Amino acid sequence: MDILQYAWLIPLLPVLGFIIIGFFGGRMKEGGAPVAIIAAASACVLSIWVGIEILLRDLATPDEAFVMQTTWLQLTDDLTIEFGIYLDNLTAMMLIFVSILIFLIFVYSIGYMHEEGARKRRYYAEVCLFATGMFGLVVASNYLEMFIFWEIMGLCSYLLIGFWNHRPSAASAAKKAFLVTRVGDVMLMTGIIILFIEFGDLNYTHLFDRAIVDPSMGTLPWDNLQIAMLLIFGGAIGKSAQFPLHDWLPDAMEGPTTVSALIHAATMVKGGVYLVARSFPLYVQVPDVLLVIAIIGGVTAIFAASMALNNMNIKRVLAYSTISQLAYMMLALGAGGYAFYYLGYADGYSASTFHMFNHAFFKALLFLCAGSVIHAVGTEDMRKMGGLSRKMKVTSIAMLVAALSISGIPPFSGFWSKDEVLASVWNAAEANSMFYLLWALGAITAFMTAFYMFRLWFMTFAGEEGEACKHAHESPASMAGPLVVLAVFAFSSGFALFIGDGFLSRIFFGHAHDITSMELLGEIFTDWKTYLSVGLAVAGIVLAYYMYVKRSVNVDNVITSPGGAKVYKTLQQRYYFPQAFDGIGLKVIYPVAKVVDYFDKNGIDGIVNGVSGSITGFGRRLSKAQTGNVHNYAAVVIAGLSVILILAYLVGGL
Amino acid sequence: MIPIEYFLGFAAILFVIGAYGVMTAKNGIVVLMSVEIMLNAANMNFITFSSFFNDSRGQAFALISMAIAAAEVAVGLAILLNLYKSRGTTDIDEVNIMRW
Incomplete structure (x- = not known):
């Protein structure tokens, strides 16, 4: 039995769960949680099976995709739109980590959502639908299909951010997330339409074949391809919360923590990065766009990390951290593609996907630990926490593992991928010295990341007992279990670099990074940049230790000095982005909307009402x-008959 | 032999007299009688053609038409009788509530 034939079942299993829970969840235990978990578990088993099957294929055809399609729309004789699956190594990697995380977070939800009562049915139905969207996005075989699942995810994100829709803040955060990502989605849709016009087809296989087979310029519609790829990256900006469409992600933390962990850290926000990685054969044709991607990545990385420095909300710190880490991935993708175009190798592609793989685990773990803490203390404000490591051993150790990992301390997973990311950016500088600057931004971000992560950990788990921590206790097994499993992953997922042929020889673009594990280790540890980034991370941790545990560096002195206060306020106000959005909305969009509304009421509705009014008036008279x-x-009858007869006589010659 | 135009002309005159009666008569019974005249004009045509073309089907139609006319008169008179009972008149100009 060839399991790949059944890979289309992966997105279908959760949708079954969605339908069953949606209709009957109210009568089930825990609002249908067992159904959701069974759906997730079966999808997980199938995904891992399919993923391993793909990854273990003969190396002779490593980047060839398994494609299975059926015609969906027959527009004209030679213009069809297919629906199907496209499985290659990137898909396989995505399937593996996405399915594991979905399963673990569903299990964790049992404990976390236990007290939600009748709302649980809605929660489980919506996360099942989300799982469909995510799996569908990953296995989709063409851009239109991908876009459909992309929008399903967007919808579920909106619904789940607004899960507690009786809170005004949650309702408006959901609206904001929906509207801001919509800006990106419109760009994505425009890009897809341009691709369709230029190529007459949206299938990955067809587009990529044309792009790869013919690297000599001229055959592809260049100017339009550039615009299309830039617009598609616009979609990725929206979904992955990159500058300047980043502002929705911190607000999205209004949703339940499980949702933040699943959708807004581990899976959906990676959709943008995945989109760019998936479209890589097209992107490497347009180096200018790749430079834009790299710059946006570099700027967003440091920009988001800076806002995490002084935030007091435990989940928002993690949200900024997510943005910053996603920006790392974008930066690496941009650098990798740029290097491929000019230098012929794309190590940034492997680095980015590797970081995506690791980040999914440690960031989901960070969020779930934060959820465990919030569950215990009932607040998200870190000033009211402290000293929790004595009461919540499992959570504190799991979070420590994740924090060390994201900070890039060897041998935790984040170290390996962050090192690869920075190395790939440095390598790309050979083609354009701009990348030296971007590398520096990345390195400073690494320092900030270590600092704010340990600031968070120390404020929460170390020091004196906080005011909200009196009755805190460790979370139930259904929550602690996933934490332990994820902690193992967060610690060890970096070793994927050394399993078998290694990550880099399986997930790559162009040609494999052919290198043995020992050579790779040597390469990493003989490079001064490795020591620099580890040194920066350690410095960040030490600074956080002296600021928040020893208190020998007085934080208040820094933030009350005239310059410091200004910076502090700017960061607290998120660089005034929300105000700017509100201002634009009120001053620009609202008047435009009013004009459009006037036109709609008097122009469009006027025509419609006029037509219907004249017809009813005529009828009334008739x-x-x-x-x-x-x-x-x-x-009348006789007159009519006479007229007919006369006409028949005159015209018909009766 | 009398030419066919005479018969057809007679039928046409009968029909027009009947139509005039239908349109002008106030009394419902007179209207019914006028309708009978129009039917007879049609029957006249049937029989004329039957005779001139030597085809007996026309006579059969005329007989059927007479039977139906009898039934129609029965129904029409029943309606008028009820009308007279309920409204005390057979003047059909006064019966106009079935309108906008």
Whole structure:
């Protein structure tokens, strides 16, 4: 039995769960949680099976995709739109980590959502639908299909951010997330339409074959391809919360923590990075766009990390951290593609996907630990926490593992991928010295990341007992279990670099990074940049230790000095982005909307109402012909008959 | 032999007299009678053609038409009788509530 034939079942299993829970969840235990978990578990088993099958194929055809399609729309004889699956190594990697995380977070939800009562049905139905969207996005075989699942995810993100929709803040955060990502989605859709016009087809296989087979310029529609790829990256900006469409992600933390962990850290926000990685054969044709991607990545990385420095909300710190880490991936993708175009190798592609793989685990773990803490203390404000490591051993150790990992301390997973990312950016500088600057931004971000991560950990788990921590206790097994499993992953997922042929020889673009594990280790540890980034990370941790545990560096002195206060306020106000959005909305969009509304009411509606009004008026007048008088009717009948006969005589020659 | 135009002309005159009666008569019974005249005009045509073309089907139609006319008169008179009982008149100009 070839399991790949059944890979299309992966997105279908959760949708079954969605339907069952949606209709019958109210009568089930825990609002249908067992159904959701069974759906997730079966999808997980199938995904891992399929993923391993793909990854273990013969190395002779490593980047060839398994494609299975059926015609969906027959527009004209030679213009069809297919629906199907496209499985290659990137898909396989995505399937593996996405399915594991979906399963673990579903299990964790049992404990976390236990007290939600009748709302649980809605929660489980929506996360099942989300799982469909995510799996569908990963296995989709063409851009239109991908876009459909992309939008399903967007919808579920909106619904789940607004899960507690009786809170005004949650309702408006959901609206904001929906509207801001919509800006990106419109760009993505425009890009897809341009691709369709230029190529007459949206299938990955067809597009990529044309792009790869013919690297000599001229055959591809260049100018339009550039615009299309830039617009598609616009979609990725929206979904992956990159500058300047980043502002929705911190607000999205209004949703339940499980949702933040699953959708807004581990899976959906990676959709943008995945989109760019998936479209890589097209992107490497347009180096200018790749430079834009790298710059946006570099800027977003440091920009988002800086806002995490002084935030007091435990989940928002993690949200900024997510943005910053996603920006790392974008930066690496941009650098890798740029290097491929000019230098012929794309190590940034492997680095980015590797970082995506590791980040999914440690960031989901960070969020779930934060959820465990919030569950215990009932607040998200870190000033009210402290000293929790004595009461919540499992959570504190799991979070420590994740924090070390994201900070890039060897041998935790984040170290390996962050090192690869920075190395790939440095390598790309050979083609354009701009990348030296971007590398520096990345390195400073690494320092900031270590600092804010340990600031978070120390404020939460170390020091004196906080005011909200009196009755805190460790979370139930259904929550602690996934934490332990994820902690193992977060620690060890970096070793994927050394399993078998290694990550880099399986997930790559162009040609494999052919290198043995020992050579790779040597390469990493003989490079001064490795020591620099580890040194920066350690410095960040030490600074956080002296600031928040020893308190020998007085934080208040820094933030009350005139310059410091200004910076502090700017960061607290998120560089005034929300105000700017509100201002633009009120001053620009609202008047435009009013004009459009006026036109709609008086122009469009005027035409519609005018047409219908004149028809009803005519009918009303015509109804007067029904006099009820028999003589009139008889006269009309006879007159009509006479007219017909006369006409027949004149015209028909009767 | 009398030419066919005479018969057809007679039928046409009968029909027009009947139509005039239907359109002008106030009394419902007179209207019914006028309708009978129009039917008879049609029957006249049937029989004329039957005779001139030597085809007996026309006579059969005329007989059927007479039977139906009898039934129609029965229904029409029943309606008028009820009308007279309920409204005390057979003047159809006064019966005009079935309208807009």
